[in-house]
Amino acid sequence: MTAPAGIVLSGLTKTFHGRGKSVTALRDVSLICPPGSFTALIGPSGCGKSTVLRASLGLEPLDAGKVEIGGQAPERATAAGITGVAFQDAGLLPWRSVTRNIALPLEVLGRDVGPAAGRIRDLIALVGLTGYGDALPGELSGGMRQRVAIARALVSEPRVLFLDEPFGALDQILRRQMNIELQRIWAETGVTTLLVTHGIDEAVFLADRVAVMQAEPGRIVDVVDIDLPRPRETALFSAPHFHELCDRIAGVLHGA
Numbered sequence: 378m379t380a381p382a383g384i385v386l387s388g389l390t391k392t393f394h395g396r397g398k399s400v401t402a403l404r405d406v407s408l409i410c411p412p413g414s415f416t417a418l419i420g421p422s423g424c425g426k427s428t429v430l431r432a433s434l435g436l437e438p439l440d441a442g443k444v445e446i447g448g449q450a451p452e453r454a455t456a457a458g459i460t461g462v463a464f465q466d467a468g469l470l471p472w473r474s475v476t477r478n479i480a481l482p483l484e485v486l487g488r489d490v491g492p493a494a495g496r497i498r499d500l501i502a503l504v505g506l507t508g509y510g511d512a513l514p515g516e517l518s519g520g521m522r523q524r525v526a527i528a529r530a531l532v533s534e535p536r537v538l539f540l541d542e543p544f545g546a547l548d549q550i551l552r553r554q555m556n557i558e559l560q561r562i563w564a565e566t567g568v569t570t571l572l573v574t575h576g577i578d579e580a581v582f583l584a585d586r587v588a589v590m591q592a593e594p595g596r597i598v599d600v601v602d603i604d605l606p607r608p609r610e611t612a613l614f615s616a617p618h619f620h621e622l623c624d625r626i627a628g629v630l631h632g633a
Contacts (some may be wrong), residue, residue, distance in 0.1 A: 382447025401594035417580035425595025458533035
């Protein structure tokens with residue numbers, strides 16, 4: 378695995394205009410995610426979380442501010458395969474097998490898929506889908522499809538991984554299982570990760586730090602360090618300090 382890269386967001390500002398109304402999605406959003414770290418970005422709907430992610434991928438032009446991924450502009454980082462991304466909708470192509478869905482970013486980047494066959498098999502094993510390489514998306518459960526999406530995000534050996542509510546459509550039990558799996562994958566790959574989520578417990582369980590956003594305008598109002606030991610197990614969800622951290626973040630979200 379290539380050495381991870383840091384994420385630096387400096388003064389991100391973005392206003393959307395339409396139907397006689399202007400909405401400031403982001404105002405002076407700044408955040409540093411050190412190489413190899415796991416950062417969660419949390420906030421209410423409409424606070425600009427996904428706009429931050431899209432800007433970090435070079436998909437959303439900004440009115441002001443700057444994004445650097447390993448010292449590069451996001452467009453260059455994406456074109457070089459330095460970034461990987463997984464969304465709430467796994468977005469798998471239904472006519473392609475698990476193996477061929479995972480290989481898709483390599484094709485988009487113009488890389489030869491053949492030499493990557495071993496890596497793809499390793500990724501299938503990493504996400505716990507050994508034996509499903511030839512399966513079609515329609516033959517998989519929702520959680521399994523999200524595992525494929527994460528493997529696909531990692532196939533280019535990215536130095537930074539962006540996750541936009543990847544488990545938002547799953548039930549609570551499966552979501553917690555996927556949280557444990559994602560922690561394991563992050564620990565094994567060491568890739569710098571920025572997770573956008575609505576789930577306070579998910580953010581606290583997974584992250585080194587949680588950046589809390591509020592809306593109108595979208596801005597970061599607090600960054601909470603998560604001082605919980607790793608690896609984190611399911612018993613942590615009932616630990617007093619875990620709930621203290623969740624309550625602190627909830628208080629910031631609700632303006633307490």
